[in-house]
Amino acid sequence: MNKRITVEELGQKDYKETWDYQELLFKKIVDLKISNRRNNTTHPTPNYFLLVEHPHVFTLGKSGDMSNLLVDEEQLQQHNAKFYxxxxxxxxxxxxxxxxxxxxxxxxxxxxxxxxxxxxYLEEMVIRTLAEYGLKATRSEGETGVWLDVGTPFARKICAMGVRASRWVTMHGFALNVNANLGYFDLMIPCGIKDKAVTSLNAELGRAEVPLEEVKEKLLFHFKALFEAELVQDQPAT
Incomplete structure (x- = not known):
């Protein structure tokens, strides 16, 4: 069991480019697992954790409803946003x-x-990180992600999650609103949930901005503890 995880900070990167890169790493792991099984070998499979900031983009999962996007292609262009x-x-x-x-x-x-x-565990990583800022975040039953004030009329989502897994290999992940422009959430019905708001860390703290690197450091600390992993910082492969 290889608990070593290579952390790659991609900076600001186009969504499609990052998706393609995820697929490349995903295939690399799956192909090695298949090869190990076929050849009765035990080559260790690698693990990765990509951290990235995307330009404006909306994404719809396999079970999603297209009607939850409230703007057309022309309006997306006006907002300098893409859709996949x-x-x-x-x-x-x-x-x-x-x-x-x-x-x-x-x-x-x-x-x-x-x-x-x-x-x-991904939710717990975010919950522990937000606790360091004095926020009591929780899960909402039946709704993946991390929320504030669950069970009240003021419930609001601060972190969305959506994953894919095949042969026990994962991809996609989470999106934590730190200093996000919340106006973009008005262009859709977030996660198809109509009656709950969306928030961000800086809005909750009443600050103009929270340093992203500071939040990343906290996320990685809790991720490492939860998964009992060894994290290794690396530059993305080309």
Missing amino acids: KINRGGDITYHGPGQIVGYPILDLDNFFTDIHKYLR
Whole structure:
């Protein structure tokens, strides 16, 4: 079991380019697993954790409803935004500047083979990170992601999640609103949930901006502890 995870900080990167890169790493792990099985070998499978900030983009998961995007192609262009249908679970979500997007591409055979536990650990990583800023974040039953004031009329989502897994290899991940422009969420019905708001860390703290690098450091600290992993910083492959 290889618990070493290569962390790659991609900076600001186009969504499609990052998606293609995820697919490349995903295929690399899956192909090695297949080769190990066929050849009765035990070559260790690698793990990756990509951190990125995307330009404005809306993505729709496999089970999503297109009607949850409230603007047409012309209006998307006016807002300098793109749209993609993608191969993760979940409905529609938004990515943009001021958001930390994380894509763990892990072979769960190296950790535990339980997708529900995997999602709960990602949520817990965010919950622990927000607690360091004095925010009491929780889960909302039946709704993946991280929320504030669940069970009240003021419930609001601060982190969206959607993953894909095949042969216990994961891709896609989470999007934590740190300094995100919340106006873009008005252009869709977030995750198909009509009656709950969306928020960001800087809005909750009443600050103009929260340093993204500071938040990333906290996320990685809690990720490492939860997954009992060894994290290695690296530059993305070309």
